[in-house]
Amino acid sequence: MKFILSIVLVALVTYAIGIYGNLPWWSFVVTNLIIAIALPIKPLQSFIAGALGVGALWAGLAFGIDLANNHILSSKVAQILPLGGSYIALIAVTAIVGALLGGLASLTGSFVRKPE
Amino acid sequence: MRIVPFLVSATVTAGLVFTLNIQLKLGGTKAPRLGYFLSPQHGFWKNAEKVNTNFDASILANDLKGDVDVYMDDRLVPHIYADNDEDAYYVQGYLHAKYRLWQMDFQTRVAAGRLSEVAGADKLSIDRFFRRLGMVYGAEQTEAYINEKNPVMKATVDAYTAGVNAYLKQLAPEDVPFEYKLMNFEPESWTPKKTYLFLMFMSYDLTGRSASADLQLTNTRDYLGYDLFDQLYTNQQDSLDPIIPIGTTYAEPSIVPIKPLESDMVYLKKTQQADIAKMVETPEAPDPNNGSNNWAVGGTMTKSGRPILASDPHLGLNLPSLWYEVQITTPTHSTYGASFPGSPAVIIGFNDSLAWGVTNAGRDVLDYYELKFKDTTQNEYWFNGAWKSVTKRVEVIKVKDSADVIENIAMSHYGPVMFDAYYQNPQSNGRNLAVKWTAHNASTGVETFYQLNRAKNMDDYSKAIQLWKCPGQNFVVATKTGDIAIKQQGDFVARWDRQGDFIMPGTDSAYDWQGIIPFEENPMILNPARGFVSSANQKSTDPSYPYYLGTASSFPLYRGISVNQQLTGRTQVTAQDMQALQTNNYNVFAQQARPALMKFVEMNTLSTEAQRMVGMMTQWNLYNDPSEKGITIFKLIWDSVENAVWGDELAGALIPLTKPESFVLLEQMNRDSNFRVADDIRTKDKVESLKDQVRIGIEKATLKCLALEKDNKLSWEAFKATRVLHLTKIPVLSRLNLSIGGGMNIINATGENNGPSWRMVVHLTDEIEAYGLYPGGQSGNPGSPYYDSFIDYWAAGKYYRLLFLPKEKLKQHERTKWHIQFKKSVA
Numbered sequence: 001m002k003f004i005l006s007i008v009l010v011a012l013v014t015y016a017i018g019i020y021g022n023l024p025w026w027s028f029v030v031t032n033l034i035i036a037i038a039l040p041i042k043p044l045q046s047f048i049a050g051a052l053g054v055g056a057l058w059a060g061l062a063f064g065i066d067l068a069n070n071h072i073l074s075s076k077v078a079q080i081l082p083l084g085g086s087y088i089a090l091i092a093v094t095a096i097v098g099a100l101l102g103g104l105a106s107l108t109g110s111f112v113r114k115p116e
Numbered sequence: 117m118r119i120v121p122f123l124v125s126a127t128v129t130a131g132l133v134f135t136l137n138i139q140l141k142l143g144g145t146k147a148p149r150l151g152y153f154l155s156p157q158h159g160f161w162k163n164a165e166k167v168n169t170n171f172d173a174s175i176l177a178n179d180l181k182g183d184v185d186v187y188m189d190d191r192l193v194p195h196i197y198a199d200n201d202e203d204a205y206y207v208q209g210y211l212h213a214k215y216r217l218w219q220m221d222f223q224t225r226v227a228a229g230r231l232s233e234v235a236g237a238d239k240l241s242i243d244r245f246f247r248r249l250g251m252v253y254g255a256e257q258t259e260a261y262i263n264e265k266n267p268v269m270k271a272t273v274d275a276y277t278a279g280v281n282a283y284l285k286q287l288a289p290e291d292v293p294f295e296y297k298l299m300n301f302e303p304e305s306w307t308p309k310k311t312y313l314f315l316m317f318m319s320y321d322l323t324g325r326s327a328s329a330d331l332q333l334t335n336t337r338d339y340l341g342y343d344l345f346d347q348l349y350t351n352q353q354d355s356l357d358p359i360i361p362i363g364t365t366y367a368e369p370s371i372v373p374i375k376p377l378e379s380d381m382v383y384l385k386k387t388q389q390a391d392i393a394k395m396v397e398t399p400e401a402p403d404p405n406n407g408s409n410n411w412a413v414g415g416t417m418t419k420s421g422r423p424i425l426a427s428d429p430h431l432g433l434n435l436p437s438l439w440y441e442v443q444i445t446t447p448t449h450s451t452y453g454a455s456f457p458g459s460p461a462v463i464i465g466f467n468d469s470l471a472w473g474v475t476n477a478g479r480d481v482l483d484y485y486e487l488k489f490k491d492t493t494q495n496e497y498w499f500n501g502a503w504k505s506v507t508k509r510v511e512v513i514k515v516k517d518s519a520d521v522i523e524n525i526a527m528s529h530y531g532p533v534m535f536d537a538y539y540q541n542p543q544s545n546g547r548n549l550a551v552k553w554t555a556h557n558a559s560t561g562v563e564t565f566y567q568l569n570r571a572k573n574m575d576d577y578s579k580a581i582q583l584w585k586c587p588g589q590n591f592v593v594a595t596k597t598g599d600i601a602i603k604q605q606g607d608f609v610a611r612w613d614r615q616g617d618f619i620m621p622g623t624d625s626a627y628d629w630q631g632i633i634p635f636e637e638n639p640m641i642l643n644p645a646r647g648f649v650s651s652a653n654q655k656s657t658d659p660s661y662p663y664y665l666g667t668a669s670s671f672p673l674y675r676g677i678s679v680n681q682q683l684t685g686r687t688q689v690t691a692q693d694m695q696a697l698q699t700n701n702y703n704v705f706a707q708q709a710r711p712a713l714m715k716f717v718e719m720n721t722l723s724t725e726a727q728r729m730v731g732m733m734t735q736w737n738l739y740n741d742p743s744e745k746g747i748t749i750f751k752l753i754w755d756s757v758e759n760a761v762w763g764d765e766l767a768g769a770l771i772p773l774t775k776p777e778s779f780v781l782l783e784q785m786n787r788d789s790n791f792r793v794a795d796d797i798r799t800k801d802k803v804e805s806l807k808d809q810v811r812i813g814i815e816k817a818t819l820k821c822l823a824l825e826k827d828n829k830l831s832w833e834a835f836k837a838t839r840v841l842h843l844t845k846i847p848v849l850s851r852l853n854l855s856i857g858g859g860m861n862i863i864n865a866t867g868e869n870n871g872p873s874w875r876m877v878v879h880l881t882d883e884i885e886a887y888g889l890y891p892g893g894q895s896g897n898p899g900s901p902y903y904d905s906f907i908d909y910w911a912a913g914k915y916y917r918l919l920f921l922p923k924e925k926l927k928q929h930e931r932t933k934w935h936i937q938f939k940k941s942v943a
Contacts, residue, residue: 018157021290061156073899
């Protein structure tokens with residue numbers, strides 16, 4: 001239950017703090033850490049929760065934006081980066097970067113308190 | 117707490133944040149911070165505009181005097197309706213920023229020599245070049261002058277600036293344009309000085325070629341000796357069809373420039389033997405193909421009995437485009453046309469009384485003077501038999517990730533000393549060179565457009581362009597009442613023959629500019645008997661005009677001939693005919709050069725493949741259409757023959773010199789089949805004739821043609837590969853390999869990366885009938901469907917009907933899509 005709650009909370013808080021463009025893009029690292037401390041679960045679970053929460057959020061946001069944009073920008077960026085012009089690969093890379101960082105932040109937090 | 121795992125995990129996390137937050141090098145300036153760049157709430161995803169975006173908006177702006185309504189049409193062209201002029205320019209500034217912010221910032225950074233500040237030390241040479249050329253100095257002169265002497269223009273530019281900054285103020289950090297995120301820098305406030313810097317850049321783009329050409333010509337003359345130089349780089353153009361028809365008589369000049377007594381020896385160096393000078397790379401020079409066409413046909417030639425005006429400026433083809441379409445309507449005036457993001461008002465367009473357009477005059481308004489400094493402090497230079505003091509101008513160039521670079525520029529009475537002990541390029545050859553350039557003088561150029569936007573008749577037109585100083589332009593006009601005219605206007609130096617073609621001695625006032633030609637004496641043609649006026653960057657007058665115009669290489673010959681041939685004798689002309697003419701691909705140069713060349717071809721001496729290529733060339737219909745192969749073969753053969761003819765004379769130079777202009781060889785072929793330059797001076801035992809050189813040239817070109825043919829790249833479009841390049845030159849943000857014909861010497865002057873940057877045709881009927889487009893789109897955002905939306909249409913030679921209507925009509929027009937309200941208060 002705490003695992004599911006963690007995922008949802010991570011996604012919600014990451015989205016909420018992302019609205020404030022003046023804050024750094026990596027602010028969710030701090031909030032993930034706090035969530036992981038507040039809701040202690042096992043390290044591996046915590047990593048997965050953080051990764052899924054941020055990764056799914058980023059993938060979803062990117063996917064939605066890209067769809068509404070008819071892939072105009074993603075197909076260009078996917079050549080600059082370089083990902084062979086594939087918007088799917090670009091969304092995947094976006095999600096992986098978010099997931100990796102989100103997971104690591106939550107993992108770090110999980111070491112603060114032992115799960116009850 | 118599990119300390120060790122915690123610390124390890126925390127370190128890895130922090131390390132990853134750090135890594136994703138530093139610039140990732142993707143080549144040069146394109147270095148996003150990857151984490152930021154990918155974050156869907158911060159990075160590039162935010163710039164992916166919904167394809168069905170609703171652009172309706174209500175904007176609160178307390179700086180305004182009243183409310184302003186903007187209606188956006190289906191091409192995203194804003195139609196601004198304001199109760200007063202300043203509010204209109206405020207909103208123009210706001211919209212320029214909303215759609216073109218990064219471009220405005222980037223272009224003015226280039227002009228100001230501030231590129232290294234955001235792009236690093238790689239760009240330092242460009243920054244130093246522009247600083248030392250006096251770009252910032254010139255902008256400061258204009259700013260000071262306008263602030264002090266011209267309250268109306270000050271108010272106009274201030275209102276524009278306030279509009280740009282109002283947009284910036286409400287711009288959330290995550291919404292900055294894509295390129296800021298890619299290059300990792302941030303927008304900064306607009307200032308009036310940036311507007312003047314932008315206009316300086318246009319002066320550079322259109323008159324700055326002399327900054328390298330004068331050095332190049334000087335070195336070439338020293339290398340060849342004056343006599344041979346004068347033969348290869350002749351100013352005589354037999355086939356010239358000037359803007360002002362041949363045979364026009366000119367009034368006695370009010371200034372008779374006196375050629376200094378010893379100039380043949382001291383300046384032209386006629387007595388000096390050829391000297392193998394060091395030949396080297398040029399500084400980044402404006403494209404010599406920056407030209408343009410414009411013309412107006414009078415009512416006697418048109419179907420409607422009303423004039424039609426056409427204007428298409430040929431400039432570098434970039435994304436975001438240099439141009440942004442706009443309609444501005446206030447109680448004082450109503451105008452429509454292409455504006456410059458970075459400047460208020462419409463630059464090329466029309467109002468409800470008349471239409472106007474510009475082409476570049478090509479006159480030489482930038483000279484170098486060689487100074488003799490007393491010592492290494494560079495504080496004093498020798499002038500008229502005494503030491504004269506300089507002032508020093510300090511310019512600080514900030515460099516990203518590196519220490520500031522400080523330029524201490526000596527300011528002479530001519531202008532900035534561009535080249536000295538601290539700044540040389542191989543072409544300046546160790547000399548101390550001061551630049552004298554009309555662009556350095558304070559100018560109210562923006563007022564010319566401000567007044568043209570409001571002009572009602574020929575009198576207003578004349579008053580407006582009289583204010584214009586630099587870059588010299590051919591201003592075409594056509595009015596609803598039936599007048600057509602072109603006047604060449606700018607501050608033009610009253611020169612003696614060849615004055616300023618080369619570096620001049622800076623020790624003697626006899627070489628100074630002896631005056632600026634008065635407005636009344638600048639060439640003008642008004643309602644001529646032939647029924648039309650036209651200009652295409654050719655010389656404005658025949659040699660009977662009492663002032664020296666400049667070197668022939670500044671004046672392309674053939675487009676002008678083509679336009680005049682096409683217009684002469686026409687009747688029942690429509691706006692559609694003028695569109696067809698703007699996109700006409702007929703090659704008048706090849707029409708003359710092909711038979712001239714064929715006089716020297718002996719088919720039986722050629723290889724089979726060469727014979728086949730010559731055959732394809734002679735069967736070609738003389739149109740530079742996209743699929744034609746004959747033009748590619750013709751171009752390669754002609755270039756190759758030129759190399760064979762001129763190559764030996766220029767070969768000894770350490771790096772290649774500029775070839776003589778194409779007309780030189782063509783007119784030589786027509787004049788005299790036996791001229792001495794044809795001989796390859798490297799072969800001592802035989803004298804090559806032009807026939808030999810043509811044969812050699814054709815055989816060499818055939819090899820290139822065969823290689824292209826094998827790769828399926830012999831068609832003109834494949835060979836030319838026209839591209840509209842993003843300002844960062846990133847290929848995927850550009851449009852490459854467009855299917856379009858035309859080229860150099862062609863009315864449709866579309867080259868590789870240069871061409872008609874705004875095509876406009878205006879029929880001066882009661883309700884103006886206007887057409888136009890530019891190769892770009894109204895949005896500067898690569899993530900918007902409006903980014904490049906006009907390009908395919910442009911390449912296909914099609915036009916949009918421009919909506920120019922009063923507010924009530926436009927509001928209800930079927931093509932009107934969105935409404936942006938600017939409100940002074942909430943009320």
